Amino acid sequence: MTTKIYIVEDHPLMRNMLHEVIDKMPGATVCGAAATAEEALDELDDVEADLALIDVSLPQMSGNELLEILRERHPMLCCLVLSGHKESNYVEQAIAAGAWGYVLKGDPRELQEAIEAVLAGKRFVSRQLRTGK
Amino acid sequence: MGPTDRRSVWGDTLRRFPASRYTVAIVATALAVALRMVLNPVLGDGRVIYTTLFATLLVVGWYAGLGPALVSLALGAVAAIFFILPPEFSWAVATPFNIAGLFVYLIFGAACAAFGHTMQQARRQAEANAQLARDRQQQLEEEAAERRCILESLRESNERLQQVLDELQATYDQxxxxxxxxxxxxxxxxxxxxxxxxxxxxxxxxxxxxxxxxxxxxxxxxxxxxxxxxxxxxxxxxxxxxxxxxxxxxxxxxxxxxxxxxxxxxxxxxxxxxxxxxITARKRAEEELLRLNETLEERVVERTAALAQSEEQLRRVASVLTMAEQEERRRISQVLHDDLQQQLYAIQLKLDSARRDAEAGDMAMGLAGVAEAEQWLIEGIETTRRLTVDLSPPILKSEGLAHMLGWLVSQMKEMHDLDVALVADRPYRIQDEDMRVFLFQIVRELLFNVVKHAGAKHATITLREADARLVISVADDGRGFDVSQAARAAEAGGFGLFSVRERLGLFGGRMAIESAPGEGARVTVRVPMRLDEPLEATGAATKRVPVSKHEPLL
Structure with a gap:
């Protein structure tokens, strides 16, 4: 069974690259992508996504706000936050808003690991954040 | 020692020793009898018998006093009876005449003794009176001298008193x-x-x-x-x-x-x-001082209020500057995170993907990925360059404000698609770099306001000098605004134009805003400055820059 992943990332280059990386992951495919939270909310009603990969820093509505809305509208949707911020408060806020995992940008292996963990119903936080290194 | 003194010595001696007076009387009587007997041949018997005795009685009465004179009288009578009256050397008296003569002798002899004594007493009395007179005279002379002294002292005292009175009067008067x-x-x-x-x-x-x-x-x-x-x-x-x-x-x-x-x-x-x-003058001075104190208090209150206002302004400026700095940091952070960081993440992912392709034997795909990553890397480098220029434009090193603003004009077009005309009659070289950069930032901020709020497509920057002030105006053809509402918003703690005004105040500058809804806006900045450079021969210069294809950073 193929896991359908929806990408919410404002930077076009990064969005395209995530698309490419995920498409190369075995058993995973990108079912859609949006540059803003508003756009994502519109599309997610129509797209049956298994997992939403959400950048926490979005231009208008933030990633956390999107998470809170998705928790109400799509409670079965797994949400994984993708972020460049290493500060613990970002992690705490994201988890509190409904994220199942928090993965740092940059390491595609860890991204794959995070996607798999979240889809398996486990919490995931980047190793760097857990160990502090 | 004179005769009088000698007599006095004799008299004193005789008076001091009574026996000597009687001895003198006896001796004098004996001498008188002896002298009569010696003169007897000359004078004859029984004649002038008592002459020497009378003389002796006078002398004794004078010198020795009445007592010895009476003794001398008695002895003279006895000696005359025995030695002189006939019969001589016999107590018998020959004739009654001799007896009568003896009685006469006794009477006249007593008279002579008394006369001598009286004369002596009179002389003594006279001497005593004379001495008293001399003493009195001396006393009077002493009293007169003393009185003269007293009078002299009195006169001096009077003079001193008068002097003191004169001084007192002078003191009183003056x-x-x-x-x-x-x-x-x-x-x-x-x-x-x-x-x-x-x-x-x-x-x-x-x-x-x-x-x-x-x-x-x-x-x-x-x-x-x-x-x-x-x-x-x-x-x-x-x-x-x-x-x-x-x-x-x-x-x-x-x-x-x-x-x-x-x-x-x-x-x-x-x-x-x-x-x-x-004390009129003092009173007036006190009143003046009081008035001045009141004025001073008012001035202190005014100054304190002005100081408080300045402090408040300074505080707000500091706050504005802090906020501006924070905003600048936030903006830089955003640029780094939203643009450069994402590019780098994408490059990292691309390189990882390319490596996987290469490891899987798809070298062509791997190389294509690397080439793409390389292109993104070039864009990332361009991003850092733009960020560097934006943070500290190299044009700021130029002394000519017009030149700097010319660069800004091109940046505004490139980044915000805003057409800006620059009108300047000279380069406006400003030696003070702080002032130069400050003015550049002011104009940049005014243009940002035009971009953010005015909705304008065209703006004009004008530089000129008037009344020893550099006058910069930024006008736009945007939607304009209500100046009084904007001022209230600024007072309430808004930034933007208010921030510009506050910072201008620190340099002694002023800012005037002319605008109305639908009529664009003109912000005029005046900064005290003397420019020692001639006007450009060409007069006004206008520069327009082409639109840039780059994404704006600011």
């Missing part, structure tokens, strides 16, 4: 303090020159006049004080009174006065001594 003496009817007895000058009436004309005639405006106060002195018998000191005098009509003067009771020898108050000092 004292800078006004002095006067009143009798119990409040009539002037005397005044000094100062008091006369105060009252405006000559010194001599005071005497006999009442205070109501001389200083009617002050008389009631003086009488009140006088009654108090009379009643209590004690001085009334340092009372301040005010009023007018003939000396200075129409001008209210102030004196500080003290009243002292004047008493006669029995202690009865017979008048009043008054000292008065004109």
């Amino acid at each position: 004292s800078p303090i006004g002095m006067l003496q009143l009798d119990t009817n409040l009539r002037y007895v005397r005044v000094n020159q100062t008091m006369a000058a105060m009252n405006g009436i000559p010194e001599a004309e005071h005497k006999g006049k009442t205070v109501y005639e001389v200083v009617p405006d002050l008389a009631a106060n003086i009488e009140r004080a006088f009654r108090k002195v009379i009643k209590t018998g004690k001085p009334v000191l340092n009372v301040e009174i005010s009023g007018e005098t003939i000396a200075d009509p129409g001008v209210r003067r102030t004196w500080i006065e003290s009243w002292f009771p004047l008493r006669d020898t029995s202690g009865k108050v017979i008048g009043l001594n008054v000292v008065a000092q004109d």
Whole structure:
């Protein structure tokens, strides 16, 4: 069974690259992508996504706000936050808003690991954040 | 020693030793008898028998006194009977004539003795009287000398007293303090020159006049004080009174006065001594000082308020600057995170993907990925370059403000698609780099406002010099705004134009805003500055820049 992943990332280059990386992951495919939270909310009603990969820093509505809305509208949707911020408060806020995992940008292996963990119903936080290194 | 003195010595000796007086009498009598007997052949028997004895009696009576003279008289009578009267050397007396002669001798002899004695007493009395007269004369002379001394001392004392009185009078007259003496009817007895000058009436004309005639405006106060002195018998000191005098009509003067009771020898108050000092000048100075103090307090309040306002302005400026700095940091952070960081993440992912392709044997795909990553890397480098330029434009090193603004004009077009015209009649070289950069930032911020709020497509920057001030105006053709509402928003803590105004104030600059809804806006900045450069020969210069394809950073 193929896991359908929806990408919410404002930077076009990064969005395209995530698309490419995920498409190369075995058993995973990108079912859609949006540059803003508003756009994502519109599309997610129509797209049956298994997992939403959400950048926490979005231009208008933030990633956390999107998470809170998705928790109400799509409670079965797994949400994984993708972020460049290493500060613990970002992690705490994201988890509190409904994220199942928090993965740092940059390491595609860890991204794959995070996607798999979240889809398996486990919490995931980047190793760097857990160990502090 | 003179004869008188010798006689005195003899007389004193004889008086001191009574026996010697009688010895003298006996010896003198014996000598007189012997002398008569010797002269007997010359004088004849029975004739002039008692001559020498009479002489002896006179001498003894003179020198030795009455007693020895009587002894001499008796011895002379006995010696005459025995040695001289016939029969000689017999106690018998030959004739009655001789007896009568003897009696006559005794009588005249006693008279001679008494005469001698009396003469001696008279002489002594005369000497004593003369001595008394001399003593008295000496005493009188001494008394006269003493009196002369006393008179001299008295005269000197009088002179000194007069001198002291003159000095006192001079002091009284010339004292800078006004002095006067009143009798119990409040009539002037005397005044000094100062008091006369105060009252405006000559010194001599005071005497006999009442205070109501001389200083009617002050008389009631003086009488009140006088009654108090009379009643209590004690001085009334340092009372301040005010009023007018003939000396200075129409001008209210102030004196500080003290009243002292004047008493006669029995202690009865017979008048009043008054000292008065004109303190009008001091009073005015005090009032002036008071006024100045009040003014000073007002000025202090004003200055304090101005200071508080300045402090508030400074605080707001500091706050604005801090916020501006934070905003700048946030903006830089955002640029780094949203742009450069994402590019780097993408490159990292691309390189990882390319490596996986290569590991899977798809070298062509791997190389294509690397090439793509390389292109993204070039864009990332361009991003850092733009960020660097934006943070500190190299154009700021240029001294010409017009040149700097020309670069800004091109940036505004490139980044924000805003057409900006620059009008400048000279390069406007500004040596002070801080001022230069400050003015550049001001114009940049005004243009940002145009971009963010005006919705304008065109703007114009004009540089000119007027009244030793550099005048920069930024005008746009945007939607405009209500200036009073904007001012209230600024007062409420808004930033933007307010921030510009506050920072301008630190350099002594001013900012004026002209705008109305739908009519665009013109912001004019005036900064004190003297420019020592000629006008450009071409006059106004206008520069327009092409639109850039790059994404704006700011």
